Amino acid sequence: MSYMQVIGKKAKEASGLISVLGQEVKNKALEEVAQALIEDTKGILDGNKRDLENAKASGMKASLLDRMLLNEERIGAMAEGLRDIAKLKDPIGEFERVEVRPNGLRIGKKKVALGVVGMIYESRPNVTSDAFGLCFKTGNVAILRGSKDIIYSNQAIVAAIKKGLERASVSTDAVLLVEDLSYDTIDEMMSLREYIDVLIPRGGAGLIKRVTENSSVPVIETGTGNCHLYIDEYADEEKAVAIVVNAKTQRLGVCNACESLVVHKTLLETILPKVCQKLEEKGVEIRGDESVKKAWENTVSATEKDWGEEYLDSVISIKTVDSIEDAIYHINRYNTGHSEGIITEHYNNADLFQERIDAAAVYVNASTRFTDGFEFGYGAEIGISTQKLHVRGPMGLDALTTTKYVIFGNGQIRD
Amino acid sequence: MSYMQVIGKKAKEASGLISVLGQEVKNKALEEVAQALIEDTKGILDGNKRDLENAKASGMKASLLDRMLLNEERIGAMAEGLRDIAKLKDPIGEFERVEVRPNGLRIGKKKVALGVVGMIYESRPNVTSDAFGLCFKTGNVAILRGSKDIIYSNQAIVAAIKKGLERASVSTDAVLLVEDLSYDTIDEMMSLREYIDVLIPRGGAGLIKRVTENSSVPVIETGTGNCHLYIDEYADEEKAVAIVVNAKTQRLGVCNACESLVVHKTLLETILPKVCQKLEEKGVEIRGDESVKKAWENTVSATEKDWGEEYLDSVISIKTVDSIEDAIYHINRYNTGHSEGIITEHYNNADLFQERIDAAAVYVNASTRFTDGFEFGYGAEIGISTQKLHVRGPMGLDALTTTKYVIFGNGQIRD
Numbered sequence: 001m002s003y004m005q006v007i008g009k010k011a012k013e014a015s016g017l018i019s020v021l022g023q024e025v026k027n028k029a030l031e032e033v034a035q036a037l038i039e040d041t042k043g044i045l046d047g048n049k050r051d052l053e054n055a056k057a058s059g060m061k062a063s064l065l066d067r068m069l070l071n072e073e074r075i076g077a078m079a080e081g082l083r084d085i086a087k088l089k090d091p092i093g094e095f096e097r098v099e100v101r102p103n104g105l106r107i108g109k110k111k112v113a114l115g116v117v118g119m120i121y122e123s124r125p126n127v128t129s130d131a132f133g134l135c136f137k138t139g140n141v142a143i144l145r146g147s148k149d150i151i152y153s154n155q156a157i158v159a160a161i162k163k164g165l166e167r168a169s170v171s172t173d174a175v176l177l178v179e180d181l182s183y184d185t186i187d188e189m190m191s192l193r194e195y196i197d198v199l200i201p202r203g204g205a206g207l208i209k210r211v212t213e214n215s216s217v218p219v220i221e222t223g224t225g226n227c228h229l230y231i232d233e234y235a236d237e238e239k240a241v242a243i244v245v246n247a248k249t250q251r252l253g254v255c256n257a258c259e260s261l262v263v264h265k266t267l268l269e270t271i272l273p274k275v276c277q278k279l280e281e282k283g284v285e286i287r288g289d290e291s292v293k294k295a296w297e298n299t300v301s302a303t304e305k306d307w308g309e310e311y312l313d314s315v316i317s318i319k320t321v322d323s324i325e326d327a328i329y330h331i332n333r334y335n336t337g338h339s340e341g342i343i344t345e346h347y348n349n350a351d352l353f354q355e356r357i358d359a360a361a362v363y364v365n366a367s368t369r370f371t372d373g374f375e376f377g378y379g380a381e382i383g384i385s386t387q388k389l390h391v392r393g394p395m396g397l398d399a400l401t402t403t404k405y406v407i408f409g410n411g412q413i414r415d
Numbered sequence: 416m417s418y419m420q421v422i423g424k425k426a427k428e429a430s431g432l433i434s435v436l437g438q439e440v441k442n443k444a445l446e447e448v449a450q451a452l453i454e455d456t457k458g459i460l461d462g463n464k465r466d467l468e469n470a471k472a473s474g475m476k477a478s479l480l481d482r483m484l485l486n487e488e489r490i491g492a493m494a495e496g497l498r499d500i501a502k503l504k505d506p507i508g509e510f511e512r513v514e515v516r517p518n519g520l521r522i523g524k525k526k527v528a529l530g531v532v533g534m535i536y537e538s539r540p541n542v543t544s545d546a547f548g549l550c551f552k553t554g555n556v557a558i559l560r561g562s563k564d565i566i567y568s569n570q571a572i573v574a575a576i577k578k579g580l581e582r583a584s585v586s587t588d589a590v591l592l593v594e595d596l597s598y599d600t601i602d603e604m605m606s607l608r609e610y611i612d613v614l615i616p617r618g619g620a621g622l623i624k625r626v627t628e629n630s631s632v633p634v635i636e637t638g639t640g641n642c643h644l645y646i647d648e649y650a651d652e653e654k655a656v657a658i659v660v661n662a663k664t665q666r667l668g669v670c671n672a673c674e675s676l677v678v679h680k681t682l683l684e685t686i687l688p689k690v691c692q693k694l695e696e697k698g699v700e701i702r703g704d705e706s707v708k709k710a711w712e713n714t715v716s717a718t719e720k721d722w723g724e725e726y727l728d729s730v731i732s733i734k735t736v737d738s739i740e741d742a743i744y745h746i747n748r749y750n751t752g753h754s755e756g757i758i759t760e761h762y763n764n765a766d767l768f769q770e771r772i773d774a775a776a777v778y779v780n781a782s783t784r785f786t787d788g789f790e791f792g793y794g795a796e797i798g799i800s801t802q803k804l805h806v807r808g809p810m811g812l813d814a815l816t817t818t819k820y821v822i823f824g825n826g827q828i829r830d
Contacts, residue, residue, distance in 0.1 A: 016747070020770055047732040099792055105781055107791055114803050115773070132544070193628070197803050213631045218804045239826040354621035354821045355435055358530070366520055367823025375829070376522055376636070376820075377514055388529050388612050389633045390818040402803040405791075407768045409781025411654040413661035414790070 004188040008195030011116040014173035019113040019139040023090045025170065026137060028265055030086040031297045033164030034079035035375040037129060040160035041075050047152035048125065051389035053153055055123075055149055060207045064233045068123045080128040088379045091397050092139045106408040110148055111401045113161050118189050120145045120211060122203035125153040131200075132161055132175045138400040143196065145178040145185055155179065161167055171340030190215035202383055205310075212387075220399065223386030225255035225338030226310045227368045230327045230353065232344035233264040237271050240343045244275050247341070247367040249282045253258040253312045255384060256339050256371040260307065261325045263349040268320065276318075284314045307334045324349050328356045338385040339368040351368075360393035418595045418807065420604040423610030426531040426556045429588035434528040434554040438505045440585065441552060445501040448579030449494035452544060455575040456490050462571035470538075483538045483565055493544040493572075500548040501761040503794045506812050509552045517827065521823040526816045528554030530612035533604050535626060536561045537618035538583055539566040546615075546635045546788070547576055547590045549797050553815040560593040560600055570594065605630035617798055620725075627802075635814065638801030640670035640753030641725045644784045645768065647759035648679040652686050654756045654780055659690050662782040664697045665740050668727045670799060671754050671786040675722065675732045677742045683710040694731060703733040722749045743771045750774055752801040773807035775801055786794065 001009070021029075039043070048070040053341045055065055080176040093109045096110040117140045119131040128144055134274025146154045154177055162172040178185050185229035189196060193216055198222045201211040212221050229247055232239045247258035263272050268291055276286055276296040286292070287302040299318070307330070321327045322341075331340055341363035342353040350364045361371045371394060373381025391399040416424070435683075452459070463485040472482055506526045513523040532555045533547045545557055550557035561569045576696055579586040593600050604611060608631055615635045616626040627636050630827035644662055646655045660671035678687050683706055691701055691711040701707070702717040721732040722745075736742045739757075746755055757768040764814070765779045777785045786809060788796025793811025800806045806814040 016771070016773075101790070101792060105785060216628045218633075218802065236826075242777060242826065242828050250829055316627070322454075356431070358431075359819070361820040363822045364824055366822055366827040367829050370520060370822065370827065370828040371820075375516070376824055377516060387633065389635070392817055393820045402807055404774070405776040405808045407776060407785065409777045409779055411651075411657065412781040412785065413657050413782040414665055414782050 001145060001187065002234050004178070004185050004192060007176050007178065008116070008192045010173050011143050011176055012195045014171050015113070015115045015141045017171050018136070018141050018174050019115065020168065021139060025168065026090065026139075027086040028164055029084045029168035029170045030133060030136065031101060032167045033129075033132075033161050035102045036160040036164035036167070037079045037082070037157070038081070039076055039161070040156065041072055044075055044153065044156040044160065045070060045072075046407065048150075048157035050152040051150050056196055060149070064123065068125065068153070070125055070153060074126065078126050081126075081130055081201055082133045084194070085380060086139050088137065089396060090137065091401055096403060103412050104410065105412050107405045108408070110401050110406050111398070112404045114400055114402050115177065116141045116143060116195060117216065117400060118143045118196045118199040118209065120186055120199060120201045120203075120284060121147070122207065123147040123149040125150050125157060127202060128154050131382075134380060134397065134400060138162055138397050140173055140400055141176070143176045143178065143189070145189060148181045151179065151181060162408055184250060186211070190217055190284065193217050193406060200383065218320060220383070220385055220395070221387040222383030223255070223338060224310045224336050225257070225384075225386075226259050226308060226334060226336045227256060228260045228331045228335055229258050229341045229368065230262040230324075230325075230331065231267055231271055231275070231345065232324060232346060232349050233266050233407040234344040234346035235271060236345050237274065240271050241274050241278055243341070243343055243365070243367050245282065246276045248279060248284060248316050249314075250367070250369055251411040252314060254309075254369075257312070258316065258368050259309065259311050259398045260319065260334070262319045262321055262330055263292075264324075264327070265291065265322055267318050268292070272296065272318075282314075284316055286316060289320055292318045310336070324352060328353060332356070332358050338384065339363065339371040341366065341368050360384065417603065419607060419633050420455070420610070421560060421594070422593065423531070423607045426591050427559050427610045429586050430432050430528070430530045430556045432586050432811050433551070433556050433589050434530065436554060436585065440583065441505065441554075444500040444580055444583035444585045445497045445548060445551065447582045448544075448547075448576050451575040452494045452497070453573070453584070455571065455578070456487055457487065459568065459571040459575065460485060460487075460532065462567035463565075465566050465567040469810060472600040475564070477776060479538065483540065483568070485568060489541065493541050496541075496545055497548045500552050500795060503552065503812060505552065506816050511818060516600070518813055518827050520827050523621075523821045523823070524626065524818050525821050526813070527819045529815055531556045531558060532815060533558045533560065533614045533632065535601055535612045535614060535616045535618075535622065537622065538562040538564040539668055540565045540572060542617060543569050543572045543803040544576065546797075549795055549812065549815060551589055553812050555815055556589055556591070558591045558593065558604070563596045564593065566596060588736035601626070603711045604630055608632050615798065619829050623695040635798070635800055635805060635810070636802040637798030638670070638753060638800075639725045639751050640672070641674050641723060641749060641751045642754045643675045643677055643746045643750055643756070644648050644673050644783065645677040645739075645746065645755075646679060646682055646686055646690070647739060647742075647757055647761060647764050648681050649761035649764060650679075650682070650686060651760050652689065656688050656689050656693055658756070658758055660693045660697065662784055663694060663699060663731050664729075666786055667729060667781070669784075671729065671783050672727070673726065673783050674726050675749070676709075677734045677736055677745055679739075679742070680706065680735050680737055683707070687711065687733075694772060698729050700730045701733060702730060704735055706735040707733045709762055725751070739767060743768060747771070747773050753799065754778065756781065756783050774798065793826075
């Protein structure tokens with residue numbers, strides 16, 4: 001058995017125990033783990049320091065170093081995150097419905113844990129406690145495979161988690177860290193169908209593409225967002241300016257930020273310049289087609305590549321269209337299935353846009369920045385799914401569950 | 416562009432039209448297609464005759480020939496099947512819920528079509544009209560890739576479907592048959608993520624394994640069933656005999672038939688011989704462990720292989736256990752995640768079994784043969800999913816849908 005197979009088998013065995021834990025036991029354990037994280041702050045910071053030193057020595061960029069950095073406050077936030085998860089309603093064991101059939105069979109559809117969830121992520125150590133917490137709350141065993149860059153941070157965090165689990169008399173195999181990074185454990189995880197029920201990659205586009213295209217274990221894709229806003233012919237100027245500026249600039253490096261603006265041709269000399277003015281004041285570079293260039297001087301010529309680009313930066317592309325149909329066509333061609341919005345006061349156009357746009361979240365007169373598990377009221381977020389199977393859009397705890405039919409009979413046989 | 420890419424692209428383009436068709440248009444079209452199938456009976460039978468001749472010439476078994484065979488009655492049943500689908504409630508456009516957030520955003524979760532569904536199946540021509548009907552009703556475009564053995568039947572059936580669609584003024588690209596079988600179109604379908612939203616393989620274990628293990632397009636696995644019944648220490652004798660005999664013999668070659676019996680050791684001289692007697696009368700071969708052999712003379716020694724075998728035949732394996740815990744352990748080790756049942760009058764044992772068994776459907780005191788879309792009240796069946804993501808158990812129309820969040824705002828921006 002390979003190193004990963006041993007981990008997989010251990011996870012599958014633990015899953016039988018973890019999936020049937022009661023709510024009180026799970027919530028108590030989350031509290032113990034939160035406490036252990038605080039207690040182990042020094043050890044975690046030591047591990048993190050080691051990771052940071054290695055990363056600096058290898059010349060990592062400052063923004064990435066910051067993403068890796070832990071301090072007392074951030075560890076406190078990780079613990080608080082687990083306490084918040086403990087407070088959420090536990091979906092496990094709930095019945096979605098019970099139907100009674102003419103022959104008297106009662107058929108219940110019950111929410112149950114997925115089993116073993118494999119998380120593959122990059123260099124954010126907070127994902128380690130967060131992913132554990134969400135998986136554990138939903139009765140799943142988590143196999144965590146973070147980036148090599150944060151291995152010492154992760155070892156210290158997982159040690160604290162296991163300490164907390166032990167205090168709560170819960171199997172410490174509820175979380176398993178992939179520590180042997182000497183060979184390609186990601187490749188192996190992608191083929192462990194026997195032991196892993198679902199893989200969730202969290203990170204850059206390259207990682208996600210690699211996993212979705214190559215995994216034979218089912219994947220929940222947490223995708224990139226090339227999000228559009230369309231300013232319709234019948235848009236309200238004030239709303240248009242406020243929403244575009246918010247969606248583009250409120251936070252740059254996130255998947256629900258607006259990356260591309262589509263504007264009706266009748267607005268080139270009215271609303272568009274006002275939007276561009278505000279964007280420019282916020283330091284946003286504008287890349288547009290010929291019509292946009294005529295309407296706004298400081299426009300860089302957009303290339304074909306710009307329409308499909310998720311900048312995650314102070315740049316926006318702007319496309320002019322002749323009609324709402326053209327807008328829908330353009331957006332469906334270039335969007336990544338994340339969040340798209342229309343700004344309009346026109347009833348039918350709003351309806352048409354929401355009907356025709358193929359994406360996880362389709363907005364009328366609101367910022368795309370709302371696509372988020374907390375903003376949607378789920379109280380947690382595992383990520384934002386851009387796939388169509390299983391779960392689409394912001395993922396709360398339910399995304400980590402499946403269902404099982406439980407059928408209550410009294411001797412029924414089939415004719 | 417390859418042959419399959421052209422089909423994929425055409426399907427994706429048609430999907431924009433098909434996904435937004437209204438209920439009346441879809442139901443009218445299903446009726447037209449049903450009628451066209453009846454009208455084209457002669458042409459379909461001609462195609463089928465040609466397939467049968469080729470199959471006979473290549474030495475195909477009689478049971479497989481029967482599976483391929485069409486006649487007037489079977490074509491009538493295909494048409495009737497489409498009319499039944501027309502009568503079902505259309506899930507598309509329904510809201511699962513609408514939530515109002517504190518900032519006034521109304522967030523609706525709406526059922527929408529998946530988009531393009533690829534069906535890969537073997538030599539059952541009725542799957543062709545059936546799969547089209549289910550996909551079309553749910554606003555999906557169907558790419559149908561049936562076995563080479565039934566290509567002429569399928570060409571005639573799809574021609575009739577397109578005739579019906581045309582009469583209803585619906586794009587004939589709602590169904591696309593893969594006709595070029597000169598190279599491996601299955602391999603190519605498995606990688607067409609750009610155009611195909613989900614693949615559903617229907618057929619033998621080999622086909623399903625190939626697709627689930629190699630596809631980068633998301634798959635809905637319709638799996639095999641190594642279904643168990645456990646006769647608990649506290650079983651009622653009459654129920655036990657009736658349920659086991661029904662689950663094993665009512666229909667042999669189906670995935671929800673019982674393939675393995677697990678029996679509590681205290682029943683070896685009481686209930687077990689009665690069950691074996693009845694099974695033997697029905698011509699079922701019994702393969703058991705040493706205890707079963709002692710209890711019932713005509714028992715063949717079971718090997719390790721028998722515990723994991725889906726016979727689809729007049730054979731059953733029987734395993735003796737010391738406790739319900741052992742029964743659960745054994746079943747979770749060998750089951751294929753389909754349907755498992757316990758026969759007991761003991762409240763806690765029933766509960767424990769339903770809680771611990773990891774399968775799509777877990778029965779108390781009823782035959783496993785009920786795992787079926789029609790028996791579950793869905794009015795249709797696309798197959799029975801043995802996977803955990805997206806849908807588990809019998810799949811009705813909902814399995815062919817996804818959701819889209821539609822968000823109604825009036826200028827909301829994020830702080």
